[in-house]
Amino acid sequence: MTAFSLRRLRALLRKEWLQVKRDPMTLRLIVALPVMQLLIFGYAINSNPHDLPTGVLMAQPSTYERTVVAALRNSGYYRVRTLSSEREAEEGIAQGKLLFVVNVPPGFDRRVDRGESPAILIDTDGTDPTAIGYATAALGGLTDVLARDLPPVRRAATATTAPFRFVVHTRYNPEQLTVLNVVPGLICVVLMMSTLMLTTLAITRERERGTMENLLAMPVRPIEVMLAKIAPYVGIGYLQVLIILLVAVGLLHLPIHGSIVLLFAVLGLFIASNLALGITYSTLAANQMQAQQMAQFTMLPFMLLSGFVFPFQGMPRWARVVGEIMPTTHAMRIVRGVLLKGNGLAEILPELWPIALFTGCTVVIAVRFYRETLD
Amino acid sequence: MTPPDYVIDVRDLRKDFGTRRVVDGLTLRVPKGEVCGFLGANGSGKTTTIRMLCGLLAPDGGSGTCLGLDILRDAPLIRRQVGYMTQRFSLYEDLTVSENLDLVAGLYELPDAPAAVADIMDRMGLRDRAGQLAGQLSGGWKQRLALTACVLHRPHLLLLDEPTAGVDVKARRAFWDLIHDLAGGGLTVLVSTHYMDEAERCARIVYLAGGRIVIQGSAAEVVGRVGLVTFEGTGVPIEDAARRIRAAPGVEAATVLGRVLHIAGMDRALLDAAMAGYGAGLTWREVDPRLEDVFIHLLDEEEPPR
Numbered sequence: 001m002t003a004f005s006l007r008r009l010r011a012l013l014r015k016e017w018l019q020v021k022r023d024p025m026t027l028r029l030i031v032a033l034p035v036m037q038l039l040i041f042g043y044a045i046n047s048n049p050h051d052l053p054t055g056v057l058m059a060q061p062s063t064y065e066r067t068v069v070a071a072l073r074n075s076g077y078y079r080v081r082t083l084s085s086e087r088e089a090e091e092g093i094a095q096g097k098l099l100f101v102v103n104v105p106p107g108f109d110r111r112v113d114r115g116e117s118p119a120i121l122i123d124t125d126g127t128d129p130t131a132i133g134y135a136t137a138a139l140g141g142l143t144d145v146l147a148r149d150l151p152p153v154r155r156a157a158t159a160t161t162a163p164f165r166f167v168v169h170t171r172y173n174p175e176q177l178t179v180l181n182v183v184p185g186l187i188c189v190v191l192m193m194s195t196l197m198l199t200t201l202a203i204t205r206e207r208e209r210g211t212m213e214n215l216l217a218m219p220v221r222p223i224e225v226m227l228a229k230i231a232p233y234v235g236i237g238y239l240q241v242l243i244i245l246l247v248a249v250g251l252l253h254l255p256i257h258g259s260i261v262l263l264f265a266v267l268g269l270f271i272a273s274n275l276a277l278g279i280t281y282s283t284l285a286a287n288q289m290q291a292q293q294m295a296q297f298t299m300l301p302f303m304l305l306s307g308f309v310f311p312f313q314g315m316p317r318w319a320r321v322v323g324e325i326m327p328t329t330h331a332m333r334i335v336r337g338v339l340l341k342g343n344g345l346a347e348i349l350p351e352l353w354p355i356a357l358f359t360g361c362t363v364v365i366a367v368r369f370y371r372e373t374l375d
Numbered sequence: 376m377t378p379p380d381y382v383i384d385v386r387d388l389r390k391d392f393g394t395r396r397v398v399d400g401l402t403l404r405v406p407k408g409e410v411c412g413f414l415g416a417n418g419s420g421k422t423t424t425i426r427m428l429c430g431l432l433a434p435d436g437g438s439g440t441c442l443g444l445d446i447l448r449d450a451p452l453i454r455r456q457v458g459y460m461t462q463r464f465s466l467y468e469d470l471t472v473s474e475n476l477d478l479v480a481g482l483y484e485l486p487d488a489p490a491a492v493a494d495i496m497d498r499m500g501l502r503d504r505a506g507q508l509a510g511q512l513s514g515g516w517k518q519r520l521a522l523t524a525c526v527l528h529r530p531h532l533l534l535l536d537e538p539t540a541g542v543d544v545k546a547r548r549a550f551w552d553l554i555h556d557l558a559g560g561g562l563t564v565l566v567s568t569h570y571m572d573e574a575e576r577c578a579r580i581v582y583l584a585g586g587r588i589v590i591q592g593s594a595a596e597v598v599g600r601v602g603l604v605t606f607e608g609t610g611v612p613i614e615d616a617a618r619r620i621r622a623a624p625g626v627e628a629a630t631v632l633g634r635v636l637h638i639a640g641m642d643r644a645l646l647d648a649a650m651a652g653y654g655a656g657l658t659w660r661e662v663d664p665r666l667e668d669v670f671i672h673l674l675d676e677e678e679p680p681r
Contacts, residue, residue, distance in 0.1 A: 011481020015470065022469040022508075214465035214524075216431055218482045219455050373450075374431045 008220055012228030020232045027236075030198070034190045034240045038247050050076045052099045052135055055083040055092055059106035064164075068120065071142050072102070077135035089123075099125045099132055112164055119167040139166045183254045184335040185308040187244050188270070192328050193299055195237045195271050199278030200295040202229045203370075204288045213374065222370035226363060230275045237271035238264065258338035262345060266334055266352060273327040273359040280366040302328045327355040380407050382532050382563040383428060385439025385446065390423050390432060390586075397423045399586035401437070405565060405579075410558045412577030413567035416674055420586035421567040422462060425534045428565070429459045442531055455483070458525030462536040464517050468510025472501055472520055475509055476527060483528040491527065499523040499553070515546025522550065526557060533557065535566040539573065551576055571667045582670070584677045594666055603664040603672055604643050606650060608636040608657035616654055623649035628671050639668045 020027070056069055072078040078100065083089050092098035103121040105111075111118040122139070124132050143166060203225075206212040215225070241264065248254040278295065285291035303309060305319050306329040312320065323329045330351040337343035337351075383405040390398040398420040405411045413421045426432040428441050430450025439446050444453050466475045473492060480488035496502045501523060504512065509520060518538055525533065535554075539547045551573060558564050566577070574580050574594065581591040590597055608616065613636050620638060621629040625645025629638045636657060640646045650659050 005484060007484045008482050011478050014481070015467065015474070015478045018474055019467065019469050209468075210461065210463040210465045211467060212465075213431065213461045213463075214459075217429055217454060217457075217459040217461075218479065219451065219484075220482055373433055374426060375433055 004221060004223060009224045009228055012220070012224055013231055016228050017232050020236070030194060030236055030240065031243060033194055034244050035247055037190045037193070038186055038244055039251070051079040052077055052132065053092075053097060054078040054080045054100040054102060055089055055098045056080055056102045056104065057083050057086065057089050058104045059108075062104055062108045064109050064112055065104045068104070068142075068164075069102075075135075075138050075142060077138050093123060093125055100135070108164070117165055119165045122166055122168045124168060136168055139168065142166070182308075183248050183252050184339050185306070185332050187241070187248060187335050188306070188328050188331045189303050189308055190244060191237065191240060191267070191271065192274055192302055192331075194240060195233060195274040196278045196295050196299065197292075198233045198236065199229055199275045200281050200291045201288050202279055203282035204285050204291045208288060216372060216374065222367045222372065223363075225370070226276075226279055226366055229279055230272065233275050234268060234271050237275070238268065241267050241271075254339065256339055257342035259344070262348075263335065263338045266338075266348065267331070269352065269355050269359065270327055270331040270334075273355050273362070276359050276362040276366065280362045280369070283366050283369045283371075302326050305329070306332050308332060324354065325358065327358050330354050381405065381440075382407050382409075383439075383441055383565065385428070385437060385441070387437040388424065388427060388434050388439065389436035390420075390427060391435050397586050398427070398434075401583075401586065401588060403581065403588065405563060407563055408558060408561050409578050410554065410564045410566065410576070412574045412580045413565060413583065414569070414574055414580055414670065415567075415583035415589075416677065419583040421583055422536050423586075424583070425459070425536050425565065425567065428453075429457045429534050430454050431459075455528070456531050458528070458530035458533045460521050460525045460533070460535045460538050462540065464509075464521060466509050466517075466521060466524055469508065471506050471508055472496070472512070473505040475520065476524060479524045479527050485528060495523055495527050513546075515542045515550070518542055518546070518550060519553075522553065526562075531563065533562055533564045533566075535564065537567050537569065539568065539570065547573065571665070571670070574666055574670075580666075582673060584673065589673060598664055598666060598669050601664075601669045601672060603639055603641060603668055604646055605637065605639045605662050605664040605668055606646060606659050607662050608638070608650070608654055608659045609634060610657035613657070616657055620649055620653040623653045625649055627675060628668065637662075637668075639664065639672065641672075 054072065056065070058065055069080050073080050080102075083092070083101070089098070089101045093101055101123040103123070105118055105120070108118055108120075122136075124136060143164075203212070206215060245254075245260075249256065277298070281291045281294040281298075285294060301322065305315065305323040306312075306326060307323065308328075312323060312329070315323065334343075334348045334351045337348055341347075381404050383403055385404075386402045388398055388401040388403075389396065397418075401420070401424055403424075413425070415421055423432060427434045428446065430446065430453050433450075434447065441453050442456050444456075446453065467478070470478070473496065476492045476495065477488065480492050485491045496505055499519060499522070501516075501520060504516065509517065512520060522535070522538065525535075533554075539550055542550070547570070554564055554566065555576070566573075568574060578593065579591060580594055580597050582589045582597070590600060592600065610616075613631055613634065617629045617631050617636050620626055620636070623645075625640045625642045626638055626649050627640045629636060631637075636654070638646065638649070638654075640649075650657075
């Protein structure tokens with residue numbers, strides 16, 4: 001019996017494809033699930049909160065301060081109240097009652113007039129970065145608006161400098177995730193969740209339906225069975241990527257700076273890595289229930305340690321090591337890099353080989369543990 | 376070397392599942408072209424033996440050949456030449472009849488697969504159902520499809536594990552006609568069954584109990600060797616008589632068959648006494664023991680009735 005036969009693989013591929021086609025409910029779920037997840041996650045995380053509780057601390061009464069506060073209020077992001085003491089500010093931000101504390105420095109009016117461009121320090125609560133992301137981003141625009149509203153600067157030499165600056169000091173969580181960071185991450189997480197599940201049941205299902213016994217009695221090699229099971233789902237995975245990208249661009253306004261073709265090519269490998277992991281679980285598990293639990297057990301760390309939820313650099317060393325092993329981590333960097341930074345193949349190569357390595361190792365494990373007998 | 380006329384030739388096969396010994400020193404020889412029936416209670420080791428013969432389970436002990444190939448070493452080669460029909464329907468229910476057969480043809484890398492599939496469908500009468508999903512076939516047609524799938528690659532040995540369980544009489548008869556047609560062409564068949572009429576159609580019966588062969592031979596030989604004595608009684612009230620005589624010493628079985636009471640035992644004198652004492656009022660005559668009586672007797676020997 002030859003080690004590998006294209007003829008046999010083709011026969012198996014056709015069978016798998018027919019079975020996928022005959023199961024329209026699963027197909028529908030495959031399409032609907034990522035869209036639903038993306039929308040739920042995307043809007044939940046992407047929700048652009050307004051009227052965030054903000055406190056203003058004034059060192060001394062100031063006229064310009066009122067203009068600044070009015071501008072903050074008009075932006076819609078800030079619900080401003082004046083604070084009486086530093087202690088009130090500290091407590092408010094510690095207890096989460098205030099997300100921002102605006103510190104207007106002493107002699108603000110005078111220094112603006114002199115063109116010294118004084119800094120207004122804004123303390124923010126970084127525990128919920130997405131909550132403050134838009135508000136913080138809006139500050140830049142405010143500076144320009146205020147430059148027009150505040151009295152003209154006297155000294156010509158400083159005409160180009162802004163009358164004052166906002167200096168944002170994010171507390172608790174120095175590495176701020178932005179929404180743009182979240183959506184590419186979501187693409188990977190959603191793709192991981194749905195593709196992993198697809199093959200997780202592939203072999204246990206054959207075992208439970210009794211069809212495995214017949215398959216084993218025929219001359220097939222493990223690698224042929226694996227490849228045939230993975231292949232149709234790579235196609236389905238691509239369909240998911242396409243849908244996810246359409247939703248992300250159309251509804252969540254994700255910019256695309258890099259090459260979509262490159263992204264597609266690379267995501268194929270990521271899809272394959274999840275399918276391979278799924279099929280490995282499928283060979284290891286005794287039944288569908290077990291396989292499913294293995295998959296669910298994997299999804300959480302894959303999601304949490306990949307840099308999707310927590311900033312990768314902020315995690316302890318062991319968590320980063322674990323994170324580096326997981327394909328989701330690298331896929332996330334690739335997707336962010338290609339979509340947001342316009343990275344090319346050269347830049348993403350360092351993230352590509354770990355996924356390939358992971359896929360290879362998983363397939364080897366799966367083939368090793370695939371039993372050619374019923375023992 | 377194995378004489379070429381023995382298709383199955385195994386010695387002292389053993390298989391343990393955990394601490395339970397399922398097959399315990401089984402020695403079996405099946406000559407070419409024979410239809411050999413495998414009988415025995417559930418759990419007597421029939422399925423496990425069949426699975427070891429086709430390489431799906433590795434024996435824990437023993438040795439032997441199947442089609443002249445070593446069952447320990449050459450399992451993959453044996454698989455190519457054996458047609459194995461599982462107890463449970465194990466083709467794909469979400470594929471059609473012809474798609475299932477196409478898959479099998481592809482996996483065995485048959486030359487000119489489409490023609491081979493078309494040809495076998497004609498021969499097995501499946502042509503009209505080619506496009507039907509396997510899951511929607513009736514039990515009898517499913518069995519026929521499964522048999523078709525395991526003869527498609529022209530194997531030299533068929534291993535059929537309870538192929539007709541749960542199938543109606545007509546479909547079973549048709550199925551057995553097919554088996555005999557195939558055996559007529561030189562194919563060797565090992566088939567396990569619980570049906571007596573099927574056992575009677577086998578050239579040889581092999582009776583298993585506790586993972587060992589208890590008795591083997593043709594149906595007549597088996598019946599003769601056990602030496603069971605059977606009587607039939609007629610008259611009324613038959614059900615009462617049956618209940619009374621069942622308790623009599625030496626009566627192993629007392630079965631009401633319509634208007635006839637059928638009793639069996641090993642000891643003629645005890646049976647005579649039972650008929651006189653408990654079966655008075657009925658008219659008795661001695662009949663030839665049926666295969667079924669013999670098997671009930673063998674089953675009772677294994678596990679005495681409580």
